Amino acid sequence: MATKQLASWAVNLDAASLPESVRQCALRSLYNYIGCTIGGSNHATVSKACDALSPFFGRETSSLLGHEGTKKVDAQHAALINGIASHVHDYDDTHLATIIHPTGPVASALLAYAEYSGGTSGESLLCALTAGIEASCKIGLAVWPEHYDIGWHITSSTGNVGAAVAVGKLMQLSEDQMAHAIGIAAVQVVGLREMFGSDTKSFHPGRAAQSGLLAALLAEKGYTSSPQALEAKRGWANVVAGGGTPKLEQYVSELSQKWEIEANAFKPFPCGIVCHPAIDGCIQLHHEMKSKGLRVQDVQKVDATVHPLVIELTSKRAPKDGLEGKFSVFHGGAVGLLYGKAGPAQYADEVVTDEGVVSIRDRIDATPDKNLKPDEVYLTVHFADGTELKRHVLHAVGSLEVPMTDEQLTEKFVDQVALVLGSDGAKEASDTAWKIAEARDVTGVLGRL
Template sequence: MASISATVAAFVHAPPEMPDAVILAGRRSLLNMVGTAIGGSGEAAIDKLAALLPAFSGPATNTLIGRPERADMLWAAYINAASANIFDYDDTHIPTVIHPSAPVGPAVLALAETLASQGRPVDGRALIEAFVLGAEVTCRLGNTLHPVHYARGWHITSTCGVFGAAMAAGRLLDLSPSQLVDALGHALAQGAGSVETLGTMSKSLSVGQAARGGLMAALLAADGYTGPEEPLEGKRGFLALHTDTPDYAAITGELGSRWEILNNTFKPYPCGVVLNPVIEACLTLHAKGGFSPSDIVSVELTGHPLLRQRTDRPDVTSGRLAQVSAQHAVAFSLLHGKADLAAFSDEAVADPDVCALGGKLAFCDDAASALDAVQIRIRLIDGREILHAVTAAKGGLGYPMSDTDLADKFRNQIAWRGLRLDGDALIAELENLQNAADGAAFLRATQPATFQK
């Protein structure tokens, strides 16, 4: 019987024909990722990473999405991945809360852009397929470790994403099954990521490294660099290191007939995914009115325990921390009736009214609650109570973002950055990506020559 690692490698080397729905889901995930990379490309953390390029980058051959600089292939994968994830506005796989596109997409695009420069362009269908395979491996590994891995504090996007990036790049390089196993071993040697870094610049390092490390893993394997025979299931392999009871069937079960990309979702708000139903509830209550924020005595959230575990962060001091703070999200959305990129800025965090209202928040855990559900209870000074429940937040599997929603989100992120980019043309290229002769050609249009702000 083939090992787990060998089974994964064989699947990536010779996958079955992908259904149209899977290709569509992969294309939509890439469109969303490019949009979030544009939106995040001007953050201070990305500026600092880009400033390292003269000292550490090779020949400037590859596109940095949303930025005027260029970088070598590995640094482009790194910085584009960090940009795509920095606002927590990227995709989310259910139930693992992995953001598969951030580590996998930039690795695929950087390699495809390099191959095109060598006269070997990757067509759009092949690029999407490689991306889907990488996302599949990433999310199946996440399913195997869920929920212990994330609960222990591992940043699951990074720790699992490096393997997906390696497999996606390996697919484009047409690695043999044995070379793909080697690439899994090289990914094992480079994986990292801690939940402790969420809300800080450090978080972007492990996401960027997952893309860079996965791409490097495939390139090393292509050059004959060898690794362990069982990097995933070995006695001291990835699964043994990260959980006590790995669910092997979650990796190999229905492989090629059940696609995890179909469980990928897109966020309507730039924050931790467990805050989506919270914000939706607050926006609904703000729109209904009937109370003044100054009359609020307390706000109680009843939801999945992960909501409290990940977002009970009072008195945050930065926009990045605000993205994972229920106190900030509730206060700002109740006060202002919006939850856009500006709502999670340093300026928004400094608002004394937001700080005061956030201090009135309490949590109530409900283990039976879905991740995309919440009940909010507002108690007012006159004794009234206002209740509102969200059973399936927008952006979840039960209420997915439409193509129009994704296009609007894409345009809004260009506007946020103040870039002179033709958003409609970029969206059209990405929506037709599967028919492109060169799947990475659109990258040139993501790089601005001038800035509006």
């Protein structure tokens, strides 16, 4: 019984028994989330959501990260808005085995409730975060890849359960209550891949966070669901599996034996992760061109051989704005070649439509090769004088084989947060976020972000 087994595991998970490597992964995931959420807090997508919903904001208990004066709203809306902000730049963490971005839905619900309830230590927060991430990723693995292939946005369609488990853990729900919370969350399945490139993509993790929080709150008061919500014939897994055969029992039985949070990777570039090998390679080529005195303007053509998912997910040839640019391997490659970087500033609307960027983008061709690994690419740059530069990226930066270091995560955090809080504010926020595990009560910490 996967639902009851997951509930039992989550309720009995002990912060003191977490392996140190798991604890560190949880801290890195939370740190990266805070940076992404503050970095996305002033995005137009977030502003539109706040403008639409502000008449309905309730008691000011939970912080909207990065907002002027550390604005507080009710916990439900904080979970939604922070969830949107965490994903709007497509800069959040990725469980590479499923392409789930697990921390956004889980942490958005968790922080909103922790600040509302008070008295949550940093260590308890990391333990609950770990429980939620493990729940999301395990059920995601159970229906991968058919669930994603049929069109579900797996981040949010699993994130609601992860958020419910995490909040339920903080609430100290009983095993029965936790099972009901999982069921209540499971029926609130959300997220369609058709929405990629629009405001609604980042709405998905926000709504999943809000749904998970709601599920835990209802379960705490005795609201019931099916005790077989995940595994029943007409339960979550079989309904959303897309014709595949769910493997719930297999993956739920691995809880605490194989930690999915240790397979959680962090993005060096704020766009679809399948673009990253091409961007990484183009940035390397930018520096090689610079060292050899070659000009980007003299590039005649760029040939990229990529994994087929790159074409399926990021083949927008002429993106009209920054959100669409995140799903254009051509734009990512162009800014990598031109600027030697691909941060949030390179995905601004005005950069995506810049004539110089468009000119280089139009010279890039991508060909799929099913024999390549997902994080592999072959690049050839052809110059007008016949010169050629080649680059093979076997594993992109940010992959499990070439992980981002704490120093790189800090640089990423400060780089994006400085666009919102300024340089000094970004550094202060970074120091605060790294120390969140030491807090006796995270409420004071969140109030400074």
